[in-house]
Each structure stands twice: as C-alpha cells, then as structure tokens.
Amino acid sequence: MIMETKHPNPFRADYFLAAASSTIYLNQDANTLVQQTLDRGQGKLSDTGALCIQTGKFTGRSPKDRFIVRDKFTENTVDWGEINIPIAPEIFDNLLEKMEAFIQDKELWVRHCYAGANPSYRLHVTVINTTPWANLFCHHLFLRPAVDDPENDQQEWTILQVPEFLANPAIDQTRQENFTMINFSKKMILIGGSAYTGEMKKGIFSVLNFILPHQYNVLPMHCSANEGEQGDVALFFGLSGTGKTTLSADVNRKLIGDDEHGWADDSVFNFEGGCYAKCIDLHPDKEPQIYAAIKHPTLLENVGFFSGTNKVDFSDAGITENTRAAYPIDHIKNAKEYAVGNIPKNIFFLTCDAFGVLPPIAKLTKVQAMYHFLSGYTAKVAGTEVGVREPQSTFSACFGRVFLPLHPTRYAELLGKKLDAYPEVNVWLVNTGWTGGAYGIGKRISLHHTRAMVQAAIQGHLTDQPYTRHPHFGVLMPKTCPGVPVEILNPRNTWKNKEAYDKQAETLAKLFVQHSEQYQAEASQEIRNASPGLIQKV
Template sequence: MIIMVMVDTSSSNVYLNQDAKTLVQQTLTRGQGKLNDTGALCIQTGKFTGRSPKDRFIVRDEITSDTVDWGGINIPIATEVFDKLLSKMNTFIRGREIWMRNCYAGADPSYRLSVTVINTTPWANLFCHHLFLRPSDREMDNYKPEWVIFQVPEFLADPDIDGTRQENFTIINFAKKMILIGGSAYTGEMKKGIFSVLNFVLPHQHGVLPMHCSANEGEQGDIALFFGLSGTGKTTLSADASRKLIGDDEHGWTDRAVFNFEGGCYAKCIDLSADKEPQIHAAIKHPALLENVSFKDGTSTVDYSNADLTENTRAAYPIYHIKNAKKHSIGNTPKNIFFLTCDAFGVLPPISKLTPAQAMYHFLSGYTAKVAGTEVGIREPQPTFSACFGKVFLPLHPTVYAELMGEKLKENPEVRVWLVNTGWTGGAYPAGKRISLQYTRAMVQAAIQEEFALQTFRPHPYFGILIPEACPSVPTGILNPRNTWENKLAYDRQAQSLAELFIQNFDQYKAEASEEIKNAGPKLIQVAL
C-alpha cells in the first residue's frame, strides 16, 4: 500500500483503491447517502454546494513568485501557513477512516499527472473514481505518485490563527505537489484544483494549451471543441448521439492532438430531462453520484426541477456511462471550435463565424451573462467576462493562454471558429425568450457538416461577427437578432450598451494585444436616445 510521506496515515484505517460498487455500499452503510430509483448514489455536500473561489490559495514560493498572475483570482499564501495546516490535518485524521485512490489526470501519457487522492468519506473517493482516469492493472503495479489531494471537509481552519480567510480553504502547493482542502465537502474543489495545476504545468513546461471546453469526434475523425462558462451548454452540446464524446469539460491541445484531462463527466442537473438531454439522463445510473438533489414526495425519484438546496445540482459519472464515449479520450487537432455564450441581453446572433482575430478577441473576453434568480441579489442580467472561458482556473496571465491559442490557429488555418449564443432572442431577459436548444443543435450540426460553406454571411453592425443568411432546419428570421426585436431602436441601444461593456473589459489586455486583435472588437455606432 502506498503511504504518502507528507500525509500520516499510520494510525488510520485506510481503504485503498476501492471499486465503485464497494464505495457506494460503504456510503450507504455509514448513512451518508441513499440510492435513487435508477441506482445512483445521492449525497449532500453540506454547507458548500459550489466552489469558494475567494478561499482558493496558491503557495507563493520560488516556483510561483514570478510566474503566477497574482490578484483576486490567484491569492498568495505563505509556505508556513500551508505547513501548519498540513500538520493540523495529519493530527485530525488520526484514528479515522480514510479512503485513498491512485489515479491519473490527462489521457495522453506524455503529459498526464499521477494523482493520489486522500478522502475522509467513501463518496468523495467515488467522485474521484469517476472524474479522474482509472489506471489499468498493469499501470497500477508500476504506479508512482506525483501529486496528492488531501481532502478533509470535517477539518475547519481558525482564520485568526491559521491565516485563511474563513474556515474553509483550498491551497495548491507547486513545490510540494499537494492540494489541501478543508472545511468544504464540495467535490468540485478537487476536480478544479487539479485543473488549475494542469493550467500551470502544461503551458509553462510543455507548451500545451489547456482548455476549459468539451470535445467530441465525428465518424471521419473531425474534432469539435465547445468552450463556455457554466450553464452555457458545453456538456449538453457535446453529448451528441451521432458523435463520440472525448470529454465534457477539460482538455489539452498539443501539436498533434486534443486529449481529455478526465475520466468522467460532472454535469449540471437542474431541470434535466430525458427529452432534452437523453444521454446525460441515461448516464445517471448505478454507481453514478448525484449531489444535492431532492426527491419527489414519498419516492426515490429525483425532482430535477427542485432547487431548494442549490441551483448547482450535479451528477458525476464515469465517461463510459455515455454510450458513444470514445474508449481512449484522445483525438486529432480540432476542425471546429465553438465559443458558447448565454447572452441574456438578446444582442448576439444564435450563431456567427469569427475571423482568427475575432476568435482571439472573444477568447480573451470570455463573455456570458448571469440571469436574475440564479444567484442571491441578482435582479437583472449581469454581464460576466472570464478570460479564456475559465479565468478562475488560470494561474498564469490570460495572455499566455491566448497567445498559445493564437499559435494553434496559425498552425491550423483550416480550423473554423464560431460564436454561439445559447441565451435570449427577441428581447432581453425576461421580455425575450431563450433560444431553442433544438435550433442551437441544428446550427452546430450545420457548422460541423460544412452546410454554411455556400451561405452568404453579413457582418453584425456592432460586433462585426459574420451572420449566415440561412441555416437548414432553423427559421431564417431568428439568425439576425435585430430582426427578432419588435422595437429595433431598443435593440440598437442594447447592442451599443453591450459593445461598450466589451470595450471596457478589453482595456486590461490592450497593452499586450496586437492591432489586428484590438480592431476585431465591437464598434460604437451613434444611436438615437
């Protein structure tokens, strides 16, 4: 049995590399969860039902001091604070049950990390079984641990003594190759902690572009990537019965391939239905893990519309629960890239084609909008700009990733980049309506199948992005968003307002951006008041 040097398991009851069925049973035996009517294990993560970005720290040392983009996203913490918390956590687990798992992050053997996870609940270890890559028996015999995740939700820090902001914390230490997690049982902290590690290691050491995107593959080996923030449709649009799923959230792009970082999927479940998302719905079976869901009264049937605990209900399952998932999660270089945005202002077209310069501009912008009701205190749409569609996971400056993306597009000029609005049309929220998923799927399919090749495109008057004049199986009237608004002047004012927000946000990148990229942004047009 592998015992990590920096984690003292000598007086603990250790369960090593338990299979999924055993972990489910151990959870049930300890009264920590229950099965739903499809056999999935349902648990609650307690106080935290999502990540806590303000409590995620990186140890500032010789490795990170001059490389990490320090600030509100990457918050520095001293090595001494890390060491003190590690010592306290070691003391805390004495005599307790712990679960350990050896796994990988990265399907390409040339770039993967060996990750040993240490948990204090069997269901957290089940999550790691599903979301990380599972070594074969031969790989397990030769397994050498490299990184450690030490997750102890029951351990609470004392901010006044321990140097944290509050009782919960996630701390990444690149020198010791460890992630400490305390005070929060939300499993996504482990997944995104390793994603942040890869976002540092891959560009910095290997020149590989890490990406917050999903990926699938067509019969001819053509790869499509879907970038987007939470709720924009990455998982939904990549789960296509006619294409093989490579992965739903995290990937790397080398000089020859795209590869998945993970061994499973972590899908949002709010309002999930078999009609709208059949593959995801079917994947939630034994031994999938359901987090923070509620049941219909008197049954073991999940009520996916119920958000009493959180809007961020989640399902974690191994990728092979998706019927047409690719066995080895590696594909060719991409042929189509889709930037997904949920534009609650009803301004952006449902699909548009981007020039390489526009692709760089929108990649750095990473725009979407939060809608009223999704978070406490939000009463009207709020724009959100997250560089590279995942700024909260980027230890390096966003321009590092943007430059890598630019290099990839120059090396692969055949790649087509599209901006897809999965948000509102016919008016801003709530006056307008959400663009039909059926139409979005049809437009994505048309792009993949090159059905836009013979179409005429016209530039958007404010954003300059190229709008097709027709698309199979989609009403022509919805392609140009201005045509869907009854009050055209109101649309122009809204478009002007959104353009101004883009320009203001991009000011932070102007010094590093080329003239071509700066000129690819929206233009302001005089609008009547």
C-alpha cells in the first residue's frame, strides 16, 4: 500500500509558520536573496556577479546519514539496507519537535515551489531554510510557479533545512550529528547538521523515485535530456566524469534538463527548474554553455579565487573538488522553456571505461539495455582518490543507486516495459574512457570523436551500418561511423597486444557478473540472460 500524493500535507507548513515568532521571508526574488546574503556577510560576489558561498563542514552529500522512516507506507515497499537506512517514526517525531523549537527565534526563508514540469505529475514543495542563499538554491533548482498560478498555495511536501541544528546520536539514533530524514507519511524531509544544498535536491529526487513508479508508471531517471529541431529527444545517463553534462549540452539542440527526468506514457519531463553543475576545472573552451551561465544570480559553492581578486579560480580544489554552480535553466541559451519533450528516440548510457575494453559506441538490445541500466558501470582512474593506483570498476544501479528507495530491478523492469511499448527507441552504450590499452597505457577517446558518434546515432546514420558483435559483452559495434576512424570502432583493434585485450575483457566481464549477482534473486530471466558470463558460454 502507498499513500496518494495529491492531498494536503499532514504537516501544514503555513500553520507552523503562523505560530512561529521568527521573521519570515516568503518567496523572495533572487536579487533580494543575493542582497540578504551579502548583508549578513555570508557570501561575496564574483567578477561575473555570481554569489559565492561556502557550505562549511559538508561539501557533498552524506549518503550514510540519510534515513527513511519505516512505517506502514514503506515497510514492505522500500529496499531496506545500506542505501535506505530505516529510522523509527518516533525518532523522526522527536527530532521534528526539537527542530521546531530550535528555529522559533530565527530568521526563516520560505519558498513554495514544485518538482515536475509535466503538470500531471507535479509535486508541490514548501522549503524552509535558515539562510537566504539556501533558499536561493531552491529558487534556482526547483520549478517556480507563476505568480497567478492557482496552485501556488498548495502544500504537499515540506523540506525543513536547519544546518545549525545538530542531532545527538546517542538519543536520536543517528550515525553522527548531521542527518537527512524522509518521512513518506508526513511528507517531510528533515535536514540538520549540513549546509550542503544538494541534500534538498536529492531528497526530493528520492521521493519522486518512490512515488512515480508506484502510482503513475513513470520511470524516474538520473539523466540529462535534450531535443532536436524535429522534436526528437535524447537521454544521457552516466556517473560522474563520464561526460553526461558535456555531451547533452549541444548548441544545436534544446536542453530539457541536465540531471533528473521522468518518462511517462506520453512524454519525458524535467523534474527541476535549474542546473547544479560541477565546476572544478571549468573552462570556456570545453564547456562554454556552463561557463557562460555563471553570472548573476548564479550560486557558486566552495570555489576559490585568484589571489587578491573576486575572479573565480575554477582549478582551485582547496575546499573541495566538488565545487558547484546552481543556476536557473534559462541561463542556458538554448534551454527549452517548457521542459517537456516527446518519448525519447535515442538513449545513451555513458561509461568512462579505464580498462580500455568497451567500444566507443555500441547498440544495445532491450535486454542488454536493462542489464547495463541495472549495472550503471564506469571506472575510477589512478589519482582520483587516495589509494587508487590502477583502474577500479564502479557500479551504481540505474546510474543513481543511492537515490533509489525501491529495489533497483523495479526500475530496470520498468525501463524494459517502456522499450517494449516503444520499440523504435534506440539504446546506445558509449565509452568516453580509454582505447588502445588501459589507463596508463592507452589514451582517452577523443571528445571530438565521441561527439561525432553521438551525432551520427541521433541523426540516424548508424541505423543501416553493418555491425560486429562484441565477443564478451554481445553488444553491436558499428563497422563504420561518419567522421570517426574505422580502426577505433572495435576496441580490440586498437590494442597492440590482442591477447592482453582478451584477458582484460574477460576480467571486466567477470566484474560485471560479480556485481549483478546481488540482483539475481529479483531480476527477471531476460535480464540474467544478458550477463557477459552467459554470452561467453554461447
């Protein structure tokens, strides 16, 4: 059983706020929020007019400190474990009571907004923050209702974000002083101890990942999306460093969104109203659209500056490598105003394969698409993390495992149903990593060539090309592609030592098999049939 979403929030934010003794700023515009931040000494302006702030102790999400209330609505539906950590309802209630008392005499910034550009699946959100810049983030990242929108005062979900409030782990049963708690019965998200704004964005994404598949047969997706002149939609899935944002930013196509979308029966739609882009080493030549978007009133988090100036040094990782820019989607010149598109025509699963095994582009069957979606593979390279000296495989189911309240196979099966309903959809596996050898021996696949392959797929130039089947993964590799050297299309051909390639391919295939073993009990037979381990035996 799951509760309906279209009814008033059991926790009425307006009732609570009416009783509070705080100074409350409701639905402030972006310029006001920037000025309020500056007036309180909480930020500074860059030379382009962006508001630069620091989020303090936490410069990224803390997945081990995210909890879901375990009650009658979630007990038999949530995939409990290390990702979805249960917390008792009474613990949540006690924390809420303490947080309400804590903010009684504080300034509060409140915003009514929503998630979901398609009105049929809109989720109304009321956000309560204790800093103006956190509310500015919500202004940018959530969708902003029109002033005369009759649904403006609807309240479904509430986010209460109070970074100054610290939990007592001994009493509150948290792991440490910071926490994020999602309560599906009370339709609330509590955030304490962390000022990292991404916790709010991903909290609502997790809520949608729970509600949409259950109630509406909508597939929530951690992907970017763009649209061509003929209304053809392309989706780009990929973990950090695979090129998702870079490849979806195309001056010749309209951007629907860069991170979170839903696939309904008749459309693909953005969940958000803005972008939250990583900006470490940002350069105008490589990512001109993102670079140009960083202007007033963009929110820049944890960036450094060139000495003695207010000019941002995007190469400065002194605070964190996870520097971020939050801006409204209309900062991207070719963003689509109404962020809803048609059923996708092409889907790209991006992987940065540091083993040098996977082809630069390959076509997937439906079952292969389900399998690779469930795998969510990429690889880390030496130097990205302490102790990483050689390529390491990384798997994140559905390219966003930490945001999935339901079992990952539920989303993979729903993807399969979508592909059954729309057999004309093409699914591609794109390797933006290494060729000619693993990291340290081979070289990174040219971004120019990757763009050419993606464009060829989108324009239909690969449809009638002859294909070769990969011997270990079974995916179909085109023998030719416009604008791309023939010799790089089959990765084995790029290795001087063919036997070394075969050995590396066998190693990677085994890693895929080992990862997928955890899903065997829940996965359908057709997903299991796409395993590289079975392909090698055929």
